[in-house]
Amino acid sequence: MKYTHQFIQLDSFAPSFCYYQNNNFDESNYELIKYHQLHEVLSEAEQINKSIIVIYSNKDLPTEYHTLLDRVNHEKIYPFKLIDQFKSGILILNEENLSQVSVLQRDSSRNIILRLSQKKIDNLFEIICSLEGTFSKLTLILLEIDKFSQEEICSYKEQLVKIRKKIVKWLSENKTAEISILTDRLLLRHMNNCDAGIRHFTLAPDGNNYVCPAFYFDKNLSSFGLINSENTNLRLLKIDSSPVCSICDAYHCKRCVYLNKKITEEINIPSQEQCIISHEERNQTKELRADIVSTLKNQTELPVIPEIDYLDPFELLKHKKHDLIRNSNISNDITQELIDLALLTDREILIKVYEQNKNILNFLKNSQH
C-alpha cells in the first residue's frame, strides 16, 4: 500500500468536504493541530513527494502556521467564507451558501465541492445551472444517502437526465462541463474511488492519523479508522476485500468506507442506496457517452459502458451471478489488451462485439491461452 497523498486537517472547526458531518463548533472543544506535528508531516510529505492537501476552517490560524504552510506547495480545501482569501483550491459549497453564489466570480479553474441533502434534490439542475462559469470541476456530495427514499432516488434520476443534456449543450459551446456524477465515469476503465486509507490518510488535530476526517469526528467509529498496524480493518479497505464492490463497474463511485461502516456496520459493504445512486449516475453517464461520442475525433478514448440489468450489484451476489459479472467487468481491459496485441485496426469491431455481448471477448481471451 503506497500513500501518494497526505491530508491535513488543521483544526476541529474544519468544515466537512465530504459525506461526514462536523457540527461541533463549540469554542471550548476547539482543537488545533500542534505546530511541531504540522511541521513534521509537511517535511515528511515533501521528502517523499506526497501531494499535500490541507483543510482550512473559518477560524484564524496563528501566524507561524501560515508562515509554515506558505513554504510548501499544497492544495487547499476551504469553506465559503474564505473565497476572498484563497485564489485557488477547492471550495466547499453547502446548502446555506447557495443564496450567496452570485458573489462567486467567473473562474474556469475553480474546483467546487457541492454538498446537498435530499431536500435539495428537486433543485439540483437549477443549482448547477446557477453555478455555470464558476468552476472547472464540480463534485457533488449527496448527504445522508441512507435516508433517500425510492421517490427521491427517482427525482435524482430525473435531475441527472436534465444535467446530462446541459453538459452536452455546454460541450457543444466549448464550455467547461466537468461534473463528477456524470463525467468521472466517462474515462474510467477501473475503480477510481475515494481510496481513503489506501492512497491517502488524514492527520487530524488530535495528532492521530485517520483513514479520513470522518473517523476523527465520529468518536463512536474512530478506532475503526485509525491508521496503525493494530487496525486490521485496514485490510478490508481494498477493493478486493469487498464482495459487492469487486463485482461493480460504477467505477466513479466514491465508495465511502466511513458511510459503509456507519450504515451497514462493515467497512467493506456499501449501503443499498449508495449502490443504486451510483448506478443511476453510471447509467446516465452511459447515455452521455452516446450523446457525445460521435463528436470526438478519437472515439475509443471513451471506454464502452455496457448495458446492465441491475442497479445494485448486491443483487448479483444474492442470485449468485457474481462470477459472470466479475469476469465481464474486466472486459474493458481485455478489449484494450486484445487491441494492443493483435487487432489494432479492428478496434471498432471489437467494441461492437463487446456492446452485443460482454462475455465474448473474455471467452476469446481465455481460448487463446
Added chain:
Amino acid sequence: MEIRNKIEYPNGDWQNGNTKNVTFIVTEDCQLRCRYCYIIGKNTKNVMSFDIAKESLEYLLTRRDIFSEDSVILDFIGGEPLLEIETIEKICNYFKFRSFELDHPWFDRYRISLSSNGLLYDNTRVQKFIAKNRNHVSLGISIDGTKQKHDNQRIYPNGTGSYDIVVKKIPLWLQQFPNASTKVTISHEDLPFVSESVLHLCELGIKNININCVFEPVWKENDEKIFEEELIKLADSFITNKLYQNHFCSFFSRTIGKPIQSTQNWCGVGRMLAIDPNGNFFPCVRFAPYSLTNKSARCVGNIKTGIDKNKLRPFLSLDLPFQSEQECIECEVATGCSWCQGANYDLSTNDSVFYRATSICKLHKARVKANNYFWNKYDRIIREQRKSNEIHAPIYST
C-alpha cells in the same frame, strides 16, 4: 439387495426447497451452566412474551415480499426452550391459525424444531405439546456421551453433572423420535473421551450423532494428536461393529478433506432470522447480546421497524474467500473445515464478520487423516463383502 449404509446417506429429503429458518429465543435462562456454552449472558429476566411472538409472526406472515420462502422452520431456542413450553405452544397455535387465515403457503409447510438439554422432556406439558404436533415437530436433546464426558461440561450452577437425569429421558425420546439426532460438543478437556462417548451414544440407541469442536481458542499443543488417536479408535469400532450400517457420526464424511469446492458461506447466517425476547432481529442467535463475549450485538431490525436491509447486507455478502486468509483458501484439505459466523465475529480482531477464526485448524487436519483412514478401511470391507457376495452394495466413490 442394495445396502444404503447410514454413514453415507445421513439426510432425508425434506428441506430440499427454499426454507426460512426463524429462531424464537423464548428465554435466556437455562437450568444448566455448561462450561463450553457460548451463551454467556444467561438470565431469568429476558423471557419472550406471547405479544412479542405474535407481533413477530404477524410481520413474518404478512411480509411475503421479504419472506418469500416456500416453507418455514419455527425454531425454538434458549437458554432452555422447554422452560417456556406454554409460550411455545401458544406461538405454534397462533402460527397455524394465522397462516390458515391468511391462506399462507407456510400453513402446511412448516416444521417445529427445538434444541433442548432434555431435563424437562417427560414433563406433561412438553409431552402434550409433542403429541399435538407429532407430524411437525423435531426435538433434539444434547447428550455428550459417557457420564464422565457429559458431566465434565454439562453441569448445574452448583457444579453437579446432569447426565443421570438426562440419560433417563433418552428411551422415551428415542421411542417418540427414533431417528432423532444429538449434538455433541467437544472442548479441550473432553478429547480423551471422544471415542468411548460416541460409542456410548450408539449403545443408547442414538442413530444420528452430530459433533463439533468448540470454535473458541481453548485448544492446546498436541490436542490434535489425541483427537486423531481417538478418531482412529472410533473408526475401528465403527467398522468392526458395523455401526456404519445404522449410525451416522458427523466425524466421518466422504466430502471432507479436499481443496475448496464451493466458496459459499458455511452457515445460513442472514438467511435465517433470530428474534429475541424484546422483539429484536438478529442474523442468527449467535449475534444476539447474550451470545457475545467480546463484541456488541448485531441487530438487523425489530418487530416495529422491520428488517434493516442495510444491516443485513454484510451477512448475505459473506462467502469463504472474503472472510478467510489465503492459507485457508489454498488449504489442500479445506472442505469440512467449519466455522461459526458468530464465533468469527466474536473473536475477530477488527469487529467485523469478514474474519475467520482458525482455532480448530489442527483439529480439522487430524480429523481429515482419521476420516481418510475410516473410508479406506470401509471401502476395503465393502469390496471384500461384495466379492464374497455377502452384499451387493455399490462401492460409492467420492
